[in-house]
Amino acid sequence: MCAINKIVTRSYNTVGGGANTNLNGLEFERGTDLREAFANHPQYKLSGDSIIDRTTQEVVGRLYEKNKLYKNLLEANHINYKNIISKKLLPDDALVVGNTLYIIEKKYQAGAGSVDEKLQTCHFKKRQYIKLMTSLGLEVQFYYLLSDWFNAPSYKDVLDYIEEVGCKYFFGKIPLEKLGL
Template identity: 30%
Template sequence: MKSGGTGGANTNRGGLAFENKTDLAARIERDLSADYELIEHASTKDLSTSKAFDVYRRADHHLVGIITKQLQFYNILSEHYHVTNQNHKRWKPDEVFFNFDANTIFIVEKKWQQKSGSVDEKIFGFVNKRRLYQNNFNQLPTEPKPTVEFAALFNASWWIYGLDHAIPAGTNPPRKNEVAYQDYFDNLRIDGIKIFFDNYDYWWFGL
């Protein structure tokens, strides 16, 4: 960011708007409300910084799992699995779905960009983050232990189209960044990282 400029502020605002627009709980309520009901999670622990939601299948009112984010990941880790964080740092995942039926924890990291920068290299750390999250569940004494799956959610306006602004409605701009980032995307997939652009594939979460 240049001295006196607003690039950093714009990026922060854009990233926050992207996080809110892609809120997983809100998306499920919007798109899957016929099949699933979200009920705010009741807990004896502090859930004030962000909410958690129990996800029930409407057909039989079966608890499928819990959606949460940020530091609330560790509250659910303690409350449901009775284990503590095994890493020196407490990472703050953007979205988490604890799918009890699948015995799998689905974690989403969101990366909103409007220009190239250090985040280009940081995304290669996703596979190591998945390992660090997995450490927390590997301490459980019995098998089968939960598996951590990891996804990256990118804004297509930049990562595909190379635009520093939203894609205008009804337009089909050239996909000039798709080729530039293809090696990045392919290497993430080689490492087992799921990639989303703007929207979720709900089947990935087991829904």
């Protein structure tokens, strides 16, 4: 696999992070998003919200951030989320590859705080996304991209729980094969 050569970071990123990535993943830190990661990837390019393989020129995926998931995917398919769930969930990043919707929530923390408890909501959120995507025939994968803070022994139970309920987590980068690419 190819690497992302450069990640564009927004000015509010104060925790650092490198501009280089490994050979087989998408790496993005606080202040960056999946769109930027693909835009700077040597194997893929973006055209609007479409991810295009640079070699074959085929569309291999489509991005839906925040409200675009509702406007460009659900509403475009005449689906009113209010008829399915009671409150909108806004993903940090969402990607459709094949028949799978990948929800990516980024959680960064450098000290004890409220994010600790938010990690335990992945099962509920995945369930809500599954309800939304059923009529489109899309499977749902729910991923956390976590800062190294959560790699401490005190998070073992919650990390185990995330996996037990069918969600996944990654530290610092998500391998391309985990996104169906």
